[in-house]
Amino acid sequence: MLGLGRHGWFTLLGVVLLALNLRAAIVAVPPLLPDLQVDLDLDRGAAGLLTALPVLCFGLLAPFAALLGRRVGVELALFAAMLGIVLGSLTRTLPHAGWLLVGTAIIGAGITVGNVLLPSAVKQHFPGRPGLATGLSTAAMTTGATVAAAVSAPLAYPLGLGWRGSLLALGGFACVAALGWLPQVRRRHHAPAPPPPRSGGRILRSPVTWQLALFMGTQSMLYYTVLTWLPSMLRDQGVAPTRAGAALAVLNLLGIGTALVVPTLAVRRPDQRGLALVVAAGWAAAVLGLLALPTWYLLWTVLAGLAQGASLGLVLTLLVLRARTPGSARQLSGAVQSVGYLLSAAGPVLVGALRDATAGWRVPLAAMAAVTAVMATSALGAGRDRQV
Template identity: 55%
Template sequence: MPTAMRPRSRIALTLLGVVLVAVNLRAPIAAVAPLLPQMRTDLGLSRSAGGLLTSLPLLCFGGLSTVAATLGRRIGSERALVFAMLAMAVGSAARIWSAPLLFAGSIVIGAAITVGNVLVPSVIKQHFDTKQGLVTGIYTGALIGGASLASAISAPLAHVDSVGWRGSLAAWTVPEVLALLVWIPSLRVPHRPPPVTPGSVSVLRSKITWGLSVFMGSQSLGYFAILTWFPALLQDQGVSAARAGGALAIFNVMGIVTALIMPSLAGRFSEQRGLALTIAAGWAVGISGLLLAPGAYVLWAIVLGLAQGASISLAFALIVLRSRTPEVARGLSGTVQSIGYLIGATGPFVLGALRDASPSWSVSLVALLSVVVPMAWGAWHAGRKATVG
C-alpha cells in the first residue's frame, strides 16, 4: 500500500485488501458446485468433465504456485495481487459464453487464485508481525466465508427469471473488481526485489516442508471433493437441490468458526501435532458418517465443515509460524501449495470418475476416507517444533 498514507490507515487498507482477496479465492469455484446439474444438462458434460471444472483451478494452484512466488518476489506481492484480481475478473466474465470458454476461464481463474493463495501469507508476515495469528484467522475465515456465500446463493440466484447459471456465475465479477480497486494504489509503491538467501533454498531441504505439503494436499483434496460433489451426492439420494445447496452452505459456514479460532490457538503452542491429528480424526468421522448414515447429512456437514475450516487455517498458520522471514514464508507458501494443490486436484476428478464407473457414491467415499491416512502422516511431521530458513 502507498507509503504516503499514515501507518494506521495503511494497515487498515491492507487488512481490507487481504479480506477482499480472501473472499475471492474460493467463491468462483464454490459457485460452480450447486450449478453443476444445470451446467451438465445445458452443455452435455459428464460427471468427469464436471469434476474437471474444479480440478483445473487446483492444477493451476499446483503447477503455478512456485511461479506465483517468483512473481511476488520480482514485482512485489501487492502489485502481483492487483494483476491477479484483474485476471480473475476477466476469467469470470469469459467462462459464461461457451463450453470451451468455461474451461479456459476456469484456468485463468485458477492462475489468479494461485497468486493470492501464495502471496497473502507473505503479506501477512510482512505487515502484521505481532498479529499474525489473528490476521491469518480473519483471512481464512473470509476465504471460507466467500465459499459459503457462493454455495448458498448461486443456485437460488440461477433460478431467478432471466439470470440462469450464466448470470449466477457472472455475478462474482463484482467482488473481484472491488478487491482490484482496493489494491490498485499499491502500484505506486516502488519495489526492490530482495536478494536470494540461503533460507530460500533451505525450504526444499526441510522435512517440515514435505510434511506440510502432504497435510495441505490431503485436506485440499477432501475439501474440493466435498465442495464439488456434496450437492450431487445428496440429490442422487433424493434430497432437493435447495436442501443440497443448503447442506453445502452449512459445510462452508461451519468452517468459518474453526478458521477464526485455529491460527491463534496454534500460535499458543510450540508444537501443533495434537491439533493436526485431531483435525484428521474429524475428517474421518465426517466421511464415515456420509458412508454409513447418509440420512444424517446435516450432522456430517457440520462435522466436515469444522474439520475443513480447522485444516486449511492450520495449514496457512503453519506456513507463517514455521517461516523465519517474509521471504521464507513466500518460498514455503509457494512450495507447499504447489505440491499440496497438485495432490488436491485429483479429488474432484477421481471422485466423479469413480461415481461414473459405479452404481453409487460408496466407492468414491471409501476412496476419500483413505486420504485421512496421509493427512495424519503429514500432520505429525508438519506439527513438530522447528522453523524453516
C-alpha cells in the same frame, strides 16, 4: 480510532474487497454442477476439473505470481488479478465446454496472484497493524466463499439467471474489488526478491518436509473434493439445489472458528500428534457418515466444516513450528504448499471419475475414507516434535 487515517481505511476496504474474491468464483460452481453437466454434456471427471484447475494453478503458478509482483508492483498485479477473475468469469459463460475450462484456468491464475501478493500488500500498507488487516482479509475470504455457496443456486433458479448468469454475477463482483483497489495502483510497491536458497536441498531431503506435504495434500484433497461434490451427492438424494448450496455454505462458515482455535492449541505443546489425529478422525467421521447414513447429511456437513478449518489451521501452524529459522520457514512453506496443492488437485477429478464408473457414491466415499487414513498416518510424522 485505530490510527489508520482516512487513506488507511480506504486501503483496508480495498484489501477486504480483494479477499472476498479469492475463493468465491471457485465455490460458486459446485451447487450448479448437475445442471452444468447436463447442459454441456460433461462427465463427472471433466466436471471435477472445474475445481481442480484453480488448485493446480495454486501449486504451479505461485512463483510466477511472485515474479509479477516484483516486475510490475504488488498493487498493479493485484488489480490485474481482479480483472483476470472478471475475464475468466466472462470466458466460462461462452457456449462450449472448452471455454468453461479456459475461463476456470484464467480465474485460477488470478486467484493465485491474489493469494501470493495480498500478504505482501498487507505488510506494505499496514506495517503497524498487520494483525488487523490479516484477520479481516482471512474473514473476508471465508465470507466470500460462504456467500457464493449460499447464493449461486438461488441466483440460477428462483431468479432465473441460469448457471451462466449466476457465475457471471458472482465473478463480476471482482469488478467492484478492482475499482475499490484502483486508487492504490499508483503507489507501485515492488515485491522484494527472495534471498538465495542456501538450504533448499536440505529442506527437500528432510522426511519432515514430505510428511508435512502429505498432510497438507490430503487435508486439501478432502476439502476440495467435498467442496466440489457435496452438492451433487445431496441432489442425487433428492435435496433441493438451494438447500444443497446452503449445506456447502455451512461447510465453509464453520471452518472459521476451528481455523482460529486449533493453532492456539497447537503452539501450547511441543508434540502435535494427538491433535493431528483428532483432526483426521473428524474428517473420517464426516466421510464415513456420508457413506453410512447419507440422510444425516447436516451432521456430517458440520463435522466436515469443523474438520476442514482445523486441518488447515493446523498445517499452517506446523509449517512455522517445524522450521528452525525464518528463512527455512519460507522454503518449507513453499515446498509443502506446492506439493500439497498439486497432490490435492487430483481429488475432485478422481472422485468424479469413480462416480461415473460405479454409478453411485459408495466407492468414491470409500476412496475418500482411505485418504483420511493416509492423512492420519502422515500426521504421526508431521506432528512429531522435530524441526527441519
